[in-house]
Amino acid sequence: MNLFINLKENKELSKNERILADYILKHPEDVLKMSSKDLGKECFVSTATVYRLCDKLGLSGFSDLKIKITSSLDDYRKSNEDFNFDFPVNQFQTHYEIIQKIKEDYEQTLNLTANLFSLDQLRLIASAMEKAQIIDVYTSAGNINFALNFQFQMQEIGIQVNVPVDEYQQRLIAASSDENHLAIIITFGGRGILSDILPRILHKVKTPIVLISSYDYTFKDFDPDYQLYISPYENHYKKISSFSTRLSILYILDVLYTCYFKLDYQENIEKKLAYYNNIVEGTIK
Helix, strand or coil: CCCHHHHCCCCCHHHHHHHHHHHHCHHHHHHHHHHHHHHHHHHCCCCCHHHHHHCCCCCCCHHHHHHHHHHHHHHHHHHCCCCCCCCCCCCCCCCHHHHHHHHHHHHHHHHHHHHCHHHHHHHHHHHHHCCCCCEEEEEEEHHHHCCCCCCCHHCCCCCCCCCCHHHHHHHHHHHCCCEEEEEEECCCCCCCCHHHHHHHHHHHCCCCCCEEEECCCCCCCCCCCEEECCCCCCCCCCCCCCCCHHHHHHHHHHHHHHHHHHHHHHHHHHHHHHHHHHHHHHHCC
């Protein structure tokens, strides 16, 4: 995950750690010239607090923090914090302006979503997908098509994926699941059975869970085994449409498919070509 997104969105920081995080967000270049003692003094906190912040960010120390600032800053600055994801266009804009605004919406969404990826989580999820005998994708009606597209991609390389659509199907597949399945739950902020009932059932039958959600959402009673984050800056209700959320989910699922594909890249290429040849040959008399 991009360091600056983590600093901005992290809800687990203490009051003094938040002071440090806000200072780094506002003055990243200055921090690169400081020692840990200098930073603590500038923010009126102890040097120990600086190192506790590094630890909470998953960094090995202050030098690692500086490296992350240097490598993350350019990508973070590409994000326009003033962009209105809920109302990217207004009634007085021309068709040309609409084209440009929707393009900017997509560009900002892809950049933000990319910054939220954890490379460790991606590696672990790809491994879990490879280990699973069956992958089940649970989501609500608005996102079903993205789940079906993911199912189609995986079927093209011979991998079984279930996408239960109605509530009874979702409950049934979850209840009949086990540790040989992998469940992918897609929900922005947890609604209906996706927020409570399905996770409890899957947890009970010991099915590993990948949660794809907004940054500040997780299950009530336990943590998912793996988690990836949807771009969080679109209002769940008050908006023109789910331009940003839809693209963010599609991007995440495409990344998951591709990370899985590359585990056996050549074999999967050969499978796709063989299936395609079978389809073509089957249509020729």
